[in-house]
Amino acid sequence: MQIKKFLFLLIFLFSINISAQELSGLIATESRLFPESPLNDKQVGTYNLSFSFKPELYYELDNGDHSFLFVPFLRWDLNDEERTHFDIRELFWLYYSNDYEIRVGIRKVFWGVTESSHLVDVINQTDFVEDIDGEQKLGQPMINFAYIQDWGTLDLFVLPYFRERTFAGEEGRFRFPLLIDTDNELYESEDDKNHLDFAARYTNTFGDFDVGISHFVGTSREPRFIPAFSQGVTRLVPFYDLINQTGIDIQYTTGGWLWKFEGITRHSRAQRFFAFTGGFEYTFPDINGSGIDVGVITEYLFDDRDQQNLPSNPFDNHIFIGSRLAFNDVQSTDLLVGSVINHETGSMFLNLEGSRRIGESFKLNLRIRGFANIDEEELFYGFRKDSYSQVELEWYF
Secondary structure, three states, X not given: OHHHHHHHHHHHHXXXXXXXXXXXXXXXEEEEEOOOOOOOOOOOOOEEEEEEEEEEEEEEEHHHOEEEEEEEEEEEEOOOOOOOEEEEEEEEEEEEOOXXXXXXXXXXXXXXXXXXXXXXXXOOOEOOOOOOOOOOEOOEEEEEEEEEEOOEEEEEEEEOOOOOOOOOOOOOOOOOOOOEOOOOOEEOOOOHHHOOEEEEEEEEEEOOEEEEEEEEEEEOOOOEEEEEEEOOXXXXXXXXXXXXXXXXXXXXXXXXXXXXXXXXXXXXXXXXXXXXXXXXXXXXXOHHHOOOEEEEEEEEEEEOOOHHHOOOOOOOEEEEEEEEEEOOOOOOOEEEEEEEEEOOOOOEEEEEEEEEEEOOOEEEEEXXXXXXXXXXOOHHHHHOOOOEEEEEEEEEO
16 A cells, blocks of 8 residues: 555656656665574574665746745565555745744654754654664644744744654564564553643754753653563553653864763653763864774763663663764765664664765765664564664666
C-alpha cells in the first residue's frame, strides 16, 4: 500500500514539473555488511541491500513571498518489511515577510548544537528504521509562526498530529530481543495521536554566543516500553507520555574553538529528570600545509532518568571522543570518527562516517558502526552483534 501511494505521488510530481521552478532529488543504493551472525536466526544474515528515493519539488511565486516545498521519501529494504516504508518528509507552504514567517504543512525542524546527542531536538519523531543514531526524522504536521526582530527570533509551533516511532521488524537488524508491538501503542492522552502539542523557541546571537531557549508541551517523542504477553509471545508495547520539556542550547565560538552545551529538564507523570551534553571542538587548520583541517571533539553525556525502564536515551554517564577531518578538496571529502564510552563499564559505541563527491552528480558515503564490551545493563545490549560497515552511492538529479 505504501508503494502504491508513493507511485501515485510520483506521477503527480512529474506531471506538475512543467510549472515547477525546481525539481531535484536523489536516488541511492545502500549495502550493509554484518561480520557477526545475528542473535535471532530470523534476522538478516551478513548482508543487506536497500534503495531509497527522495525527490524535492520547490515552487515560489510573488517574488518569493510565497513558496512551496514537497519532499517525499521511499525506502525499499531487501529483508526487513518494516524498513520498507514511505514518508512525506516535508510538504508545506511558506509566507515570508520582513519581520515574520508563516509555515503550514509537514516539516522537519532541527534544534541543537552538540555532536553526540541532540537532547533539545524534540519536534520531529525519529525514523529509527533508517538509522539508530537519531539523525533521521519523520515529517511532522505543524503550523509555525516565526517573529524576527533585532532582539532575536521567536518561533511558535502548533503540532496537531503525533507520529509514532518506527522500529525494525522481526527480520531486521537493530531490533531488541523482544519485538516492539507498533500496532498497539499506548498513549497517556485520551486523544492518542491527535493530542494537540505546542512548542516555542527563542534564538539569538550575543557576540560570540549563539543561544536557543525552548519549551515543549505535548506527547513525548521518546516512548517507554511496557512488556505485554499475547498469544504465547512477550512483546514490548510503546507508551507515549505527556511531557513538559524546557531546553537550552549554547554555542560559543572563539578562534578555532567551539564550546557546546545542550541541557533539558523534562517532567511527566512517570518521572522528572535532567540531562545535558556538553563539550568542545577544536580545529587545527591546514595541517603541515596539506589543506586538511583536523578537529578534535570531546563531550560528556549525562542523564539521570531511571535507566531500568528501558529509556530511549542509552547514554546516561558517557564520554564522547572524536575527530573530524575536512580535506577541503574539490570532491568535498570529509571524515568523522568517534566513540561514545561508558567510563564505568567500558562499553563502547564506535562510529565512522565519511563522504566524497564523484563527478558532478554522484556522492559516495561510508559508515562503520561497532559495539564493543556492551554491558548487559546497557540499552544497546540487544545490538551487540550488529556491528556493520555500510557503503551508499547517491545520484543527485
